[in-house]
Amino acid sequence: MFAYQEDGRYFAHVARGLEEPAKAELEELGARDVEIADSGIHFRHDAAGLYRVNYGSRLVSRVLAPLASFSCFSEQALYDAARAVPWEDLLSLERTFAVFANVRESRITHSQFAALRVKDAIADRFRDRCGRRPDVDPESPDVWIHLSIRSDRAVVSLDTSNGSLHRRGYRKQTVAAPLQxxxxxxxxxxxxxxxxxxxxxxxxxxxxxxxxxxxxxxxxPPAFKRERFGFEVMPGFDARAWEEVRREYDAARRAxxxxxxxxxxxxxxxxxxxxxxxxxxxxxxxxxxxxxxxxxxxxxxxxxxxxxxxxxxxxxxxxxxxxxxxxxxxxxxxxxxxxxxxxxxxxxxxxxxxxxxxxxxxxxxxxxxxxxxxxxxxx
Ligand SMILES: C[S@@+](CC[C@H](N)C(=O)[O-])C[C@H]1O[C@@H](n2cnc3c(N)ncnc32)[C@H](O)[C@@H]1O
Incomplete structure (x- = not known):
């Protein structure tokens, strides 16, 4: 079982300075127990609520679903704990993946290296079980895995947004210093x-x-052009609830x-x-x-x-x-x-x-x- 399934908590990344308005927005979108933390906001929501936040939040950059968290004082500890995660519940040989890491104030100091170790752990687990491993696609993976290490504590999460939500898809032309x-x-x-x-x-x-x-x-909805979301690969993904969220938004439009x-x-x-x-x-x-x-x-x-x-x-x-x-x-x-x-x-x-x-x-x-x-x- 993944961590988010146990405690129903997600983590929204927001740009510095946007925490208070983003908290208010999450509450308007029905999120509960919304708490500002370092570099983001914790909140709880049901499955449809998670889809609604991804589709309808204008201020949140991405929403992470924590899969597992563990102490990691060494590279080996990181690899072992990452290998114990039931990745086959999320990934398959048909889906590409990529791991992105952010490391701070820890014994492991290199983000890229930490990402590589988690990628190896996933690949080795798959090889053991299926004889093959899913392909890595750092540009446009089907499944984005996010690793955060702070003070020797690691959290591996699924990026339920499938890449930053600020990329709305309408900006075909830019000029000097465009705003995000x-x-x-x-x-x-x-x-x-x-x-x-x-x-x-x-x-x-x-x-x-x-x-x-x-x-x-x-x-x-700000994500109206987005073709896929990370939440679509989550176990138990509710396609009907997602369809309903999109229908609600379509019905609310005005000229x-x-x-x-x-x-x-x-x-x-x-x-x-x-x-x-x-x-x-x-x-x-x-x-x-x-x-x-x-x-x-x-x-x-x-x-x-x-x-x-x-x-x-x-x-x-x-x-x-x-x-x-x-x-x-x-x-x-x-x-x-x-x-x-x-x-x-x-x-x-x-x-x-x-x-x-x-x-x-x-x-x-x-x-x-x-x-x-x-x-x-x-x-
Ligand atoms: C920082 S940019 C604005 C970026 C914009 N918010 C975006 O997201 O793309 C500042 C803009 O002010 C324009 N500008 C500078 N002086 C101006 C003036 N006197 N009258 C009108 N526009 C001016 C520039 O051409 C430039 O496009």
């Missing part, structure tokens, strides 16, 4: 926008914020009122990328994207403005970025009365350059970069 989809979804969620007034991104780049806002409003979501960018290639990406999502014809410098826009009154202006992290760009943030602050003040802006920026200095006092700041991480999402109310 889960982070863009978090910006929209943190803005509290529910469709009561327009949502505008005047520096939309490849359109990630627009796409996530659209899917939230229209209730399109976008004209003009409710729009974006612009001064860069021609960004505008083309945003349009192409949005076309990947059904029903987005109503999302207008135009090529425009925000300084030439007549104004954005009475709206929710969500954007991440360029960071200017490279040498020589810092001064330009300060000027741009200053001009954006002026634009908000002079031409956006009654709007609330949510601006993601990565330094104190740029936050100050906006020249408007935020009523709230959220600490978020864009990859390794610590950022602030500033909430600015314009009167």
């Amino acid at each position: 989809e889960t982070l863009a979804a978090a910006l929209v969620r943190l803005s509290g926008w529910q469709g009561e007034r327009p949502l505008v991104d005047p520096m939309c780049g490849s359109g990630t914020i627009l796409a996530e806002a659209y899917m939230q409003y229209c209730r399109i 976008l009122p004209e003009g409710l979501i729009r974006g612009s960018d001064l860069d021609r290639r960004s505008v083309a990328a945003a349009r192409e990406n949005l076309r990947e999502i059904p029903g987005t014809r109503g999302v207008a994207v135009e090529r425009k410098d925000f300084r030439d826009l007549p104004g954005i009154p009475g709206a929710t403005i969500v954007c991440n202006p360029p960071y200017g992290v490279r040498v020589g760009e810092a001064r330009d970025a300060r000027r741009l943030y200053g001009e954006f602050g002026d634009f908000l003040k002079q031409r956006c009365p009654g709007s609330t802006a949510y601006v993601l920026c990565n330094s104190q200095e740029l936050a100050k350059a906006v020249g408007l006092k935020p009523s709230r700041r959220f600490v978020l991480f864009n990859g390794p970069l610590e950022c602030r999402l500033l909430k600015i109310e314009i009167f």
Whole structure:
């Protein structure tokens, strides 16, 4: 029996900074005993709930089903314990697999090496029992095994998402510094926008914020393009319950009122990328994207403005970025009365350059970069 079958607990990976909104989202999706931990969130759910979280969570990066946990003070202990796991209940000779590892503060120090030992343990167990072993496919395996070792304690899990959920599949074109989809979804969620007034991104780049806002409003499941999930290989997988979850989501969809979501960018290639990406999502014809410098826009009154202006992290760009943030602050003040802006920026200095006092700041991480999402109310 696997560990998750005994205690019904799963573990959701979430990006740093997204723990609180992701916890709230998991609770909305019906999860129980939701507890924030190091680099993720523990929760309990039934089988249909696990499918619902994978299909419908906008902020979670992946959901792991723990298979076994054990002390591992040495490479041999890791190999022996991994070999004792009943892998044949999950894998078969027809399914490819791969092992990904993350090791911290332990006697075993190399993640790749640890992954290799678990892979060997699986292969040897199969060879003993069937004379052959399943193939490894590190690019696109049918079964993703995740190994985590912290303080000499190992947990091997099945990735029930089959790869990171931030890969929604609509982003065919990218431009410099696109936001990860889960982070863009978090910006929209943190803005509290529910469709009561327009949502505008005047520096939309490849359109990630627009796409996530659209899917939230229209209730399109973020994983609607995903072809397979890891939970489909779990023993006792309930195909009917999964079908029912998809039916529920399909029934809940709604159309976008004209003009409710729009974006612009001064860069021609960004505008083309945003349009192409949005076309990947059904029903987005109503999302207008135009090529425009925000300084030439007549104004954005009475709206929710969500954007991440360029960071200017490279040498020589810092001064330009300060000027741009200053001009954006002026634009908000002079031409956006009654709007609330949510601006993601990565330094104190740029936050100050906006020249408007935020009523709230959220600490978020864009990859390794610590950022602030500033909430600015314009009167
Ligand atoms: C960090 S990127 C935004 C990335 C976007 N959120 C995404 O996920 O692809 C910043 C964008 O601001 C745009 N930009 C810079 N200055 C601008 C201006 N004055 N007016 C409009 N857009 C501008 C850039 O062309 C760039 O696409």
